[in-house]
Amino acid sequence: MAHHISDDGIDTSLGIPRTYAWIVFALTFGLLISDYMSRQVLNAVFPLLKAEWALSDSQLGLLSGIVALMVGLLTFPLSLMADRFGRIKSLTIMAVLWSLATLGCAVAETYEQMFVARFLVGVGEAAYGSVGIAVVVSVFPREMRATLSGAFISGGMFGSVLGMAAGGVLAQHFGWRWAFAGMAIFGLVLALLYPLIVKTSRIAPQAAASAARKAADKVSRPLRTLYSSRSVISAYVGSGLQLFVGGTVIVWMPSYLNRFYGMTTDKAGAVAAIIVLCSGAGMILCGMLSDRMCRNRPDRKFMLSIAYCLGSCLLLSLAFALPFGMPQLVMIGLGMLIAAGTSGPAGAMVANLTHYSVHGTAFATLTLANNLLGLATGPLLTGKLSDLIGLDNAFQLVPLVSIAAAAVFFYGKRHYLKDMARLKGNGGEDKALDAALEVQS
Structure with missing residues (x-):
């Protein structure tokens, strides 16, 4: 005979309407898609950058690797700061930063400018995944945590595929700068909507607090x-x-x-x-x-x-x-x-x-x-x-x-x-x- 067991001492979803919880998930998941689209769009335009700026494969690899490096170095400290100073505010700042940095990639005139922009993309994206999933699991019942964790993390794969596919189409028809610009605009729109809809007072009601x-x-x-x-x-x-x-x-x-x-x-x-x-x-x-x-x-x-x-x-x-x-x-x-x-x-x-x-x-x-x-x-x-x-x-x-x-x-x-x-x-x-x-x- 199995006994019911609570997975956690706190059910942080108390008082949160299920419809609103799914809206929070959709927006947070959408920003994760934007995160990986902005990260991976570079791979779709490698041949165009190489030809226009006469770059080596090592230079191209560094543009990609600097984002992963910043994510690895900054994930823990920035997540700790978000836990201390507010997750919604932190997620919004992150999304605005990586979107503006991706727009910076679109207007870069030299390799050095592109490198700085990609560096800032990495800084902005560093803690989004960890803080975003913390927000998602907080608004749903604890018995849904494995589903929500798996679904949210899968957004990285879907975003990577979309980033390379959409980036390739935009680059083919409008040039590589518009590939970056398209990713940036998508991210900025979601980043502006996010704090207007997802509010700390609504995802942490009195009972859960x-x-x-x-x-x-x-x-x-x-x-x-x-x-x-x-x-x-x-x-x-x-x-x-x-x-x-x-x-x-x-x-x-x-x-x-x-x-x-x-x-x-x-x-x-x-x-x-x-x-x-x-x-x-x-x-x-x-x-x-x-x-x-x-x-x-x-x-x-x-x-x-x-x-x-x-x-x-x-x-x-x-x-x-x-x-x-x-x-x-x-x-x-x-x-x-x-x-x-x-x-x-x-x-x-x-x-x-x-x-x-x-x-x-x-x-x-x-x-x-x-x-x-x-x-x-x-x-x-x-x-x-x-x-x-x-x-x-x-x-x-x-x-x-x-x-x-x-x-x-x-x-x-x-x-x-x-x-x-x-x-x-x-x-x-x-x-x-x-x-x-x-x-x-």
Whole structure:
């Protein structure tokens, strides 16, 4: 018999109409789309910039890399500031900054000016993902956290595809400057609408604010919840290791298709985009499944994460062992459908195991782990491995990292319920958690 268990001591959605919550999600998600469109539009105009300014590939790579560098360096401190000084105000400032910086890219006359503009794009975008997801999970019931986390994070993939596609169309018909300008205008419109519709007084009504104050009295040092439990550290590390696999396949897939399928650059990009969309759709679907199956047993989030890791390992290992052809591409798509499925459950775990007042910083920590362990490390190590044994052979080894991710999630599962009970410090909820521990054993 399963007992109902509250995933978190605070239901911050109390008093927030569901229609308004979805409006908040739509606007926050729209700005995330704008974030990645502004970031990735550069890739669509690489050939035009190279020809007009006689740039080297290293210079082009630096224009792209400076954004990722700023995001990596500033995510944590800027998220901490947003938690302290107001998330809505901070999100608005971020969106205005990256949109104006993208407009600066459109009017840049030299490489140096473009570099400064891209630097500012990175500063503006650094903490948006972590603070934005903190706002999203705060306006919905806690049993929807995995769904909302997966759906929100998937916006990065959809935005990347849209940015490159829309940027390519605008550049083709109106020139590369209008590709940047189009992204900037879209972002500025949303940035101006955002604070007019999303207001702190409406997303933090009195009932939830009162609950937060009571919880804060029990947790004397909320910032310590970022790292004080073994299960939350497992969520960070497991998520990062699993994104090593998904991030690597996404980055190197166009090259794989070009080298082993003989596809031209545009066709390889189109097929790779479909695979990226499979991954984004999988984030949403796997998050929904997690919320549905874990409503009364929050520890099942870890079990589902383990299943996603091992399932993607099996499918992708089989895919890269198959001969080149359509069956292989279909199997890669299926593997990528669940490869990033841990994003939703991991986001929910982090929200459940950290204090509401530092959720922005908590998601920044998750983002940092995802980048350091997965999205940055995976493509780099795979590239080095490819130089030694070839990209096809390197791809056969990449899915094995999912086994390590599954092991980390398994370790976290053993401590999850006890860590939640310790965070809450609530007698009634502790009894429910004890009951769940009995069911689990």
